[in-house]
Amino acid sequence: MILVTGATGTVGSEVVRSLPAGAEVRVMARNPGRVTGAPEGTEVVWGDFGVEGSVVRALRGVREVFLLTVPGGGDDGAFLRVAREAGVRHVVKLSAAAVGDSGAVDLITRWQRRNEELLRESGMEWTLLRPRAFMSNTLSWAESVRAEGVVRALYGESANACVDPRDVAEVAVRALTEDGHGGRIHTLTGPEPLSAVRQTALLGEVLGRRLRFEELEPEQVRAAWGARYPAKFVEALLESAERGRAGSKVEVHGTVPALLGRPARAFRQWAESHLEAFGAA
Template identity: 40%
Template sequence: MKILVTGATGTVGREIVKQLAEGGHHVRALSRNPGRAKLPGGVEAVAGDLAAPETFAGALEGVEALHLINFGGDDYAPLATGEQIVALARQAGVRRITVLLGGAATPLEAAVAAGGVDWTFLQPVEFMANHLEWAASIRAEGLVREPFCDRLSALVHEADIAAVAAVALTQDGHAGKTYTLTGPEVLSVRQKIDLLAAAAGRAIQLVELTEQEARERWAAAGFSPEAIAFFVEMYGNTPEIGTTVVPTVEKVTGRPARTFAQWAAQHAAAFAA
């Protein structure tokens, strides 16, 4: 099967490309800079921009399944080109579309749902890979600075998100479904730190920031007031979907979701002294 994966150099997209290629599928990986994509051998890297669908219309030739992300550009702006993308996909004969959701709904989802092609929406909670953001401070100082340290998360491994996407792209029975994706357990920030420390074989100190200190740090990092307000709401009042384990990964893929301890062991070197 020939499959086009957009967002192919992202955290989840790169895993989808890898798993589909390992499954023997012909994978085309869309990137704005394919020369720097560093994709697995045998994967066909193609140039294109989701915000300008005409740039990758040719890449859809012969494609049976398409994976989409719902934002474009470095600013993560919601895509406004959904109708054009879906029209091109339908004209090319694409049979299945998966969409990786994130945050609020965007126009893309409505366009895909109304586009006449079988679709599956993937709604993951917090990515385990997000914790690589802690790596620099752990390596340099042996500590993590975070607000809301008692907040809970049913965080999910990026490889499990990709595994569900790969099934939905290549097998029947998933059309018209929205899959919430979590890991197998709910953890606090403190528990995640303990698991990282065990995997890295070192002590890691947790320094809890006040909400105001967190706001100032995010502002200094260049986040907009809207993004900062979103972070405060998500961290300070995490919605139930983010703290409730569901068995979707195992039901779709046939194997248990990966734990954070497994993720930490795989990435232990990133947190080593």
């Protein structure tokens, strides 16, 4: 049996949709009613990383796990201990490409790095997925695009080899259902590095509208993010943005095409699949 955590999130939801028909699947979610697109026969159970009894029940009979790091800066250690005791054979963990960058020392990357270490030391087989930023992060622009035809972002010329979450999910499903992924680190990127300015232009082309880009100052972004995230996470995100500005996120990896047998999806393809969010008819 495969257990999927984070099934209402960006990648977890795509993992659930992409699992092959006939696979024995269980989904653990804090809000089971929000789980959509699961294959027929999927078992959906309530579970919370902070409630050990729910984790024990969710892991009963499971051999493969798709794991998101415990939310809120938590430690995966307790979950991994229960998983090992339950007889889990293999954990496929969603991490971040920054973990492999020795210059990345912000809080969020240190947190991911520590949880990778815990998994490698767990005694279970492991696979690490390290994606770059998700193309879907641009959904945060949707409201201003619909209302004003404007994209506002920090460091407009800073490039990132962002990846389509669907590609990440397809790699995760391969790792969960095929042999040969144990002990491997898959760094996942899109086919090219793109800046916010270039993404704005591409999005405008797909929408058939002329969009304007406005660069935000760090203090504006700090205030906006501060309304959504704890201060310590805001500072970590700003540190990450500074590294990106220095060119740390432009490298393109060939992992997606090598594993999936096709090119990584381009940003234009992602945008064409999400036109309604940006106001297209």
